[in-house]
Amino acid sequence: MRREIPLIITFVVGVAFVIQYFIPHSPFDRFEQLFSDWFFIIAACAIWLGALNLMKLSLIKIQKRRKDWQYAVVIVVSWLTMAIAGFAGGRDFQTPGTAFDWLYQYIYTPLSATMFAILAFFVASASYRAFRARNLQASLLLVAGFLVMMGRVLFDDILFGRLFENFQPLADVSNFIMNYPNMAGQRAIMIGIALGIVSTALRIILGIERSYLGGGD
Amino acid sequence: MHFDLGVWIGAFLTLGIISFLYKDNPWYKICEAIFVGISAGYWIASLFWQNLVSKLYDNLAPAIVALFHGQIQYNLLYLVAGILGIMMLLRLIPQIGWISRWPLALVVGATAGLQFINYLVSNGVKQIYNTIVPVFGPVSDAGGIPPVATTGEGIGNVIILIGTFTGLVYFFFSKEHKGLFGGAAKVGTWFLMITFGASFGYTVMSRMSLLIGRIDFLVNDWIRGTFG
Amino acid sequence: MILRYLAALLLLLLLFVPVVGATVADEDFVDSLAVDTLMLARDAARPAPASDVVAKDTPNDNGGSIQIRWSPSSDDAAGKVFRYDVERKVAGSADETFEVVGSTPAGVGAVTDNHAKSGIEYVYRVVAINTMPPSAGIGEPTLVQSYSSLSKSVIASAQWFNTRRTIVLIFALVLGALIIYYISQAKAGKELFIRKIAGLEAVDEAVGRATEMGKKIFYIPGTQDMENIQTIAGVNILGRVAKLAAEYETDLDVPVSRSLVMVTAREIVKEAYLNAGRPDAFNEDMVHYLTDDQFGYAAAIDGMVVREQPATMFYMGAFYAESLILAETGNSIGAIQIAGTAMPAQLPFFVAACDYTLIGEELFAASAYLAKEPKLLGSLKGQDVGKGLILIVILIGVIIQTLGVYDFASLFSVPVD
């Protein structure tokens, strides 16, 4: 029973969400929005499981004085600070001037912006390694990447801008690659993904792929 | 000299994260721990107010009030969502934790159903539609098909056709990549490589901008703001 | 041209009215001449009524909507129409008041009334309206209007099938039938050939290497939640990898960024350890939550990677910009990396930084491939036949389109609402 009922739920809900697309009549017309809301509600409950897990592991680390336990203290303290500021702030917890907003502006923002920014370094080092003409395939990768990169910056303006009006050969080549060969590859990938998802979704709805439900007990 | 606590904290955290690029160190570890704690706290508070309160309470409470006045409203359905959420939390009690499979089954079922359709439409049928274009001409105008504007566009259309075709051949799983079929699959991989190269080259600029933003913060907000 | 004459005419009238000294606002003092002038002006400005008003239920919708079309007033082209108002009332009701439900500028002959109640019979009429500039006594521009005859009565209703989506239904049925057919074939014991997928062949070796080196395996099931099917594919593959890890007795670490994924992944890993005959080696905290935040999660993983130096890293699921942050850090410590995603924008980064990358469809085939269960493999065969059909459709389509005799592509258009 512990496995059958979930399988039945998956089947019924899965089929219902496939056919709702074709049926404009109520109640099917409301399914998509309703699921979006329900999912957000379930996820908002579930996040407590994750947060408690994070706290549990951090506290164990501190208690057992494992390596780097001091940083676990930092995790616990900063989690509590942010969560308390958020809950105490009430509905308007994000209003400028609140404690939550201050933490957001001066701690959260620089951290996430910097983490995103170090991508610039990684893009540089990855392209140094990957853009190398080892064989035909790698050469195609290199040439396409190189040409598109050249067309994206001011090189046209610098190299040709003073000579000719509206002469942008690098940008033109770059656009051609983006619009045709790149588009072709993207389409093949996209159509393949559509087939893969259709097949995976069917396996899930039919209960053939059921490992996400775990074991029988 | 002008001291701004927020800016100094920002600079401390920014440099801490960047220091990781040299090697792992206590400074980075502190920043990482702060980041994990602060962001986990941020999301739990946000989801509480924006999902549980805004979506569950605000929809359900008026419906329940109306129920006491004898009206049955559509929004009473949110009660089910509330119950499913609580079922999820029952994970915390190991003996009845299995009940959390119900909401999970609902989420997985709905996702499978929705994405089956969404991808079939936007990644499947629409892409097929976009690919079916004349490569030149068209010969007759009986069908009212818009003509191919330039030779460049015609060549481009042929490239798209070949690339899409051979690319899809590459994805065949149940046929060995040998002979003509294997040749087509090989051409398909060439197109995939060009695609990867082009998308990669395309993003380099965008990523550089992000780093410029942080360097600007360090140079202008922090150093010039404090000392200059 | 005509507009200019009209304007001149109105201007003349305007000059004329004060000369006569009439005050229209105060009706008691209006002398007959002024009234006549005003009437004249009104008649001159009044447009001919719109005609042929047709109201019909909006097709393919959930009810509550009626489409109204009409032929424009014969004065429309001459610029004598300022706008059209569409009015409705309940058919046959004694109440003769009409309610405005929409309006359009001149030159437009269609409006959709989205506030009709399903099941109620309505009639519509269209009002052609022109403006008259302010004249003496009337401080504001006045409106002159003429009414069309009533439309036939109409009822808004909801439909049970959206005919514009028929092509999608055909695709869904054909692909579904193919996949189910080949699954049943496989179930019946028919041999199926599946070609080698390099990235998946390498899974064994990658797990084996971690065992030899005595180091951990990191498995990252994407950074999105369970409402993304790539995540579901990612956790399904996790089941296969976890079973291998259990058999090889290698440590597995699954840090996740969503709580629902944590719950699901735990079930899967537990089951895998059970199937491998090592339930005792399973520990719930092998699967642990870090933070929902995209970059907070990436920062934490980066730290874990350089500190714990895993021998093998898997990235299977949906990723955004964090893909390269993770994969470059994994690359820098020399881990074997196998990635798989259906996010086209992130594929190039995985290709650049990982040893093997499952591209799009391969991610969804992976769980079936690794499980080697006939039922699952059958679905791959079904997919392939579907792919073959699509290739044929595209080829035929391009030929017909190039010949130009018939717009074949239009069969595949799915109009937006």
Added chain:
Amino acid sequence: MGFWNTMLAVDRRWIFLLVFLSLLIPMFLGVTFKLSISPEVQTLYDTLEQLPNGSTVLMTFDYDPPSAPELQPMADAAVKYAFKRDFKLIIMGLWPQGPLQAEISVREAMKDPEIQARNLEYGVDYVNLGFQAGNEFVIQRMGTDFREAFPRDIRGTDYSEVPLLKNTKNFSNVDFVFNFSAGYPGTVEWVQIAVDRFGVKLGAGNTAVQAPLAYPYLGAGQLVGLLGGMRGGAEFERLTGFKAKATTFMLSQTFAHAIVIVFVILGNIAYFVTRKKEQ
């Protein structure tokens, strides 16, 4: 040959350092480029110019701090421009952190002495509706009634009690929508719902990664204009006359690109030279 072998196995931290320097040094040079203006930026600006003073403009901030370096400069310029033209500004976000980014732009604009002199008042001249979860469904709801999607503004005031919103029921009361977008939900959703179903006039600012997805809508007229990435921001700054960060940063960006390109070339030479030697 030693040099090329070293190049091939170069520690990636050297690359990091050079990228960092190539971005840093141009900031002190103070050189700016005279940028040519792309047509899609020009049309966006022209459309804004044609709006009468005092028009109602909705700005939707659909991004978060990590994407701010690309989008904040254009948002800053747009908010300043709106205030100078006395536009009634309604701010919202489909990303949780978007409306907070808008607050940064507003704060930045208030530093401008000319804008300060106008004594703009919250709730009368501009309002921030905050964030609402639900992605494209929020836009859908706004089509009927803004208040249904945003019962309260970011400060918790009831929609009906904000003076600026008294006469704003839905999109038909808005003259222009300006969307700053870093992904989903963003420009694509605004086009598909707000433009296609409710007929709003829409201009957009996108990250460089997102911009190509929006280009088809420009051609079809569903978007009046588009600012793509930092370069789009720089061009918009030049047109509005609020030259700020995007303009000064274009040089850094070009330098960094050059460094990457040089590295790729050197890497390939090293690869061929060392391979030849092995043979």
